[in-house]
Amino acid sequence: MTQLIESFTGELSRPTRELRRTGNTHRIGLAAVVMALGVLVISLAYAAGRGGASGQPWTGAYWIGEVLLFGPVVWRLLCRKGPSEYEAAGLVLGLAGGTYLVKYLYSPLRFGFPDEFQHWRSTTTLLESHHLFGVNHLLPVSPAYPGLQEVTSALVTTTGLPIFAAGMIIAGLAHLLLAASLYVVFRRVSGSARAAGLACTIYAVNPHFQVFDAIFGYQTLALAFLGLALVAALALAKPPERENRIRPWVLAAVLVAATVVTHHITSYVLAGTLILLACFVSAYRHRRNRRGADLRDTGAARLGVLAGITVGMVGLWLGLIAPLTVQYLEPTARHFFAGLANTLTAQASDSGTTPTGPLPDLMANYATAILIGLGVLAGWRHIWRTQRHHVWALAFAVSAVGYYVILILRLATPDGAEIAGRSLTYLYIPIGYTLAMALVWLSQISWRRARHAALGRAQTVLAGSVVILLLFGGIAAGWPPYWERLPGHYIVDGFESGINDQSTAVAKWAASTLGPDHRVAADFTNYILLGSYGDQDVVRGVNQLYYHPTYTGADAELARQDAVTYVVVDLRTSRYKPPPAQGYFPARSTSPNAPVPIPRANLLKFGNLPGADRVYDSGDIILYKLPGTHHAK
């Protein structure tokens, strides 16, 4: 009887089963309703943004919505009685569903994030050609990692749904899968539903979880496979059942392969994680051997083999199918290591980045860094005292040190903010676990020492406030940036806020009238849309074509070298400034002499060029065809 009760209700201690079920129902139900209200408040803020309202009241409403979304989860996980197994899992999944809804509500009718257009292009090419590994001028490496395209293609062709609907379903499922798989990993490692729920909640406040890692992008699907692969690896580390030796290997291999085929960085992270775990487990077993301790099978060899299989798959895919990945990642890696070298040799870097934005966002950023920095230390303490027998817990604790490395590199390297954000997607897995242990430890202290229930609750509120502050910092550092946190306000060459009907129209016109694969120079928004909807071979790094009032010899030489056939001119770049700390063009590294806004004469000069055609005009957007025959480099 006791086992039955424990299997259903988990940690609750009230005597009557029926009362426990009723209490659980009301707690879970109320939490779910409050979370749904949070989503509604955010939707109201978004609607206000689309209606032209802006300013502090609706931005404040957005933040209130986020607190309502996360608050019940944090409260239930930190309060003294704690959640049951079902409640903790339900809260985690509810949070994942709610955060995905927030992302969906930002752009509910069409793709709105620039990266989504890149993957739309690859998927459309697959649907048209019926074969993988096509060409995508906008994101050339994307066809070499066709996992997302395959899944979307399968859903589109079997159901008849449009790509947008299929993409939203797949991204949503991947988001939920990531949360579920991380919960399973944390639950099995920690042995506590509360700790697992807290770890997942802390993971959910990482800067990219709510939006960027939930878009229709290949990393979204790959993260789900990463989580599942970790679950499979955790199971593989246990001694196998006699009748079931092969199947765990097949399961793990399939999930590793799916990750490798879907996203480059995620597969490298998976390989590195498995190598790290194998080393940890091996070192732990070796240490116990030397002490003459019980030589239980810790799975070191199996994890090592799985790590080897992963590395082998990564290498094969990289060598045979996706060698372009090296060229794609090389510039980022070069900047990263150059910045790292400058940091280590204490040389000044002229391109390190510091956080920008409104004062509350900056304060939240810095507070987050301090809280995580201190929280990781507290988490280490608790893990060492209570879980040093569990190798995975130790591995999480050690991996969390990566946060300090990322903090330094964020400030010292070019593109530091972007690299930090992308890295935190993975680092928040061990950080979430370590911080959760710290919160569990601090909560236990507060309950033991609290002389009054009210004091205990106050301390719970304090602990919850820490998590909410992490949430603020995560959103402030995340996506979308603060200047387009509410949708609807057009910002020329903004990321999501720059997508507009006129640019979409010219892209679709180009696809249908000009045909595909023309070399086109354009500003950022038109670059994205012409490269995706327009199916054009859009050109980067030709910003200077727009910098002078006359078409110079250098401009002609640049156009010739890059085989530019068409130049897109968006007259709105002469009327409006680009986003803060950004430029008008895809390379995002405007020359110091780049005018802001761009003078109208700079844009219309192409019409004075002998032999140039003005083939398209929609009022704000003009398409010029440059004279002469251009050959690709």
Added chain:
Amino acid sequence: MRNDSVRPTVSRDLVITAGITVLCAGLVALAHTVAGQSPVWTVIAILAGLPLALVLPGHALTMLLLPRRTEPARIPPLLLQGMWTVGLSLAAMVMCGLLLNLIPVGLTSTSWTVGLAVLTLGALAGTGAARVRESVKRGARRPAVSAPTGVRTVSARSAELPAARRRPTLAAACYGIAVLVVAGTAVGLAHSSAAGQPNSHFAQLWLVPGKADPASAGQATLGVRNDYPESGHFHVTLRRGTAVAATWDLTLQTGQTWHTTVPSARGNTLKATLTGPGPGARSQVVVLNPDTP
């Protein structure tokens, strides 16, 4: 827990899953061949295609690869089952797509439908064979598996609870409805506000040379598309050099396109001007220079 009545239970889930797979695949195939624009078949394709792609392959693979598990961590079985079902469905599609890419027809609706169905049925066959093998090994003394899927370990215990206590309570149902209503309101509000966003008011004008084929040599295409939110009157003037070669007065509905073929420049600049609806509408201009082929 062992008796002969378990043997039909062991295979019944495989048969049911196989039957549903064949049904879904058949409906999807029928929908794509028969449907046309029929809304009924569109709905049928969605209702059959979603489980065929997102549920059945993963469910079958879960039965094959995770046949029997003890779950010391007491993770809810529904969470595990759902996670593996959907996760393995997605992974299976990734692997299946790589194989389909090797066949000449590639990744089409037919090949996906057949491929996913074959994958699912193959996994089910493998599960059945594995169960038979295990039951032979154990001398058929015990059921091959204690439950159709390994995740039933805990829910098998739950099955001992009186059925009435496992039904959702009225309170749970009310909370569920409240959540759906609130979330649905949020989604509806987002849709309506996004659909009602102020539109750009513009029209497209273009003048492009003919394609490089003999039939259209010496020709150019002049086109206008109305992207204003309402119908409008447009005036187009075509000049060859300084002389007016042609004019058009157009009334276009929103989203409507007009185009015509005109002789190319032949030594003179070809210039078209569009004047749109409304007072103060700015003229739009396109130009083909005389040397453009």
